[in-house]
Amino acid sequence: MTAKEKILSNIKDLQLPSKALPLVPIFEGLSDDKHSFFLETLETLGVEVIISEDKAALAQLVAERAEEGPVYSPISELGYTNTLENTEMADLNLSVIEGELGVAENGAIWVEGDALTERALTAIGSHLMIVLPYQKVVWNMHEAYTYVEPRQSGYGVFISGPSKTADIEQSLVKGAHGAKSLTVFIQK
Numbered sequence: 754m755t756a757k758e759k760i761l762s763n764i765k766d767l768q769l770p771s772k773a774l775p776l777v778p779i780f781e782g783l784s785d786d787k788h789s790f791f792l793e794t795l796e797t798l799g800v801e802v803i804i805s806e807d808k809a810a811l812a813q814l815v816a817e818r819a820e821e822g823p824v825y826s827p828i829s830e831l832g833y834t835n836t837l838e839n840t841e842m843a844d845l846n847l848s849v850i851e852g853e854l855g856v857a858e859n860g861a862i863w864v865e866g867d868a869l870t871e872r873a874l875t876a877i878g879s880h881l882m883i884v885l886p887y888q889k890v891v892w893n894m895h896e897a898y899t900y901v902e903p904r905q906s907g908y909g910v911f912i913s914g915p916s917k918t919a920d921i922e923q924s925l926v927k928g929a930h931g932a933k934s935l936t937v938f939i940q941k
Contacts, residue, residue, distance in 0.1 A: 779896050787857040791890050794860035798914030799927075801936040804887070811884060811938050815849055818880070822846025827870045828884065837871070848878035848932070852885040852912075854900055855937075858893040859913055862937065863901055866908030875910055881932035883912065887941040 754762070784790045795802050803814065808830075815824060815831050823840040826833045826849035833849070850869060852862040862883050864875060875881065891897050901909065916931030927933050 777895050777898075779899075780893055783858065783892075787890055787892050788887070791855055791857040791860065794857060795914075795937055798860045799917075799935075800860065800914055801934065802939065803936065804939045804941060806941040808940065811940070814938065815847070815882070818847050818882075822879070824849065825871075825874065825878070826850065827868065827874070834870075842871075842873060842877050845878040847880045847882060848874040849882040849884065850874055852883040852937075853889065853909075854897055855885050855890040856892075856894055856897045856911070857890055861894070861897075861911040861913040863897060864910050864912060866910075869908075872908060875912060876916070876931040878932055879928065880934045880936070881912070881915070882936040882938060884938045884940060887939050 792802055792804075803810075805811070812831055815826070815833070818824065819833070823836050823845050824831075824833045824847045825836045825840070825845055828834075828849060828851060831849060837845075850864055853865045853868070854863040856862070862885060864883065866872065869875070871877075891900070897911075912935070915933060915935040916928050917925060918929045919925045
């Protein structure tokens with residue numbers, strides 16, 4: 754028996770009692786209004802924010818942007834669910850997806866894997882639009898992880914702002930490894 758096998762065997766034979774995971778405190782937010790803070794954070798990240806109570810406004814906005822190039826969305830009400838059949842993913846102009854949860858402290862939005870027909874939709878289109886319900890905003894990542902359960906679908910991602918990178922010469926490039934722009938459509 755090698756030293757490695759001996760150590761692993763000793764560990765396997767240990768019968769330690771299980772312990773409950775520690776409780777992570779939910780910290781208070783940085784202002785009195787988490788929604789205002791979330792919107793300010795998004796604007797700081799270079800995100801276009803549209804707030805509307807009218808669901809038809811979303812369809813109209815997507816239709817306007819469809820004039821610029823192919824659109825795909827798994828949201829059936831928008832009517833762009835079959836465009837991938839006739840479009841190369843590399844030519845996709847706009848992906849419209851649903852967000853599950855917004856995080857005020859960093860502007861991140863949780864996108865559940867089950868809501869995506871293609872995982873590449875979060876990064877492959879030139880532009881990305883995330884539809885987020887107004888009431889689905891939490892203060893911080895500690896609180897967000899009490900709602901997020903990636904083990905159910907096996908995939909999910911936090912998205913925070915459009916893709917950006919800067920090289921050694923401090924030259925900022927948008928869209929180098931993802932969407933050039935991010936629009937968050939918040940439904941009240």
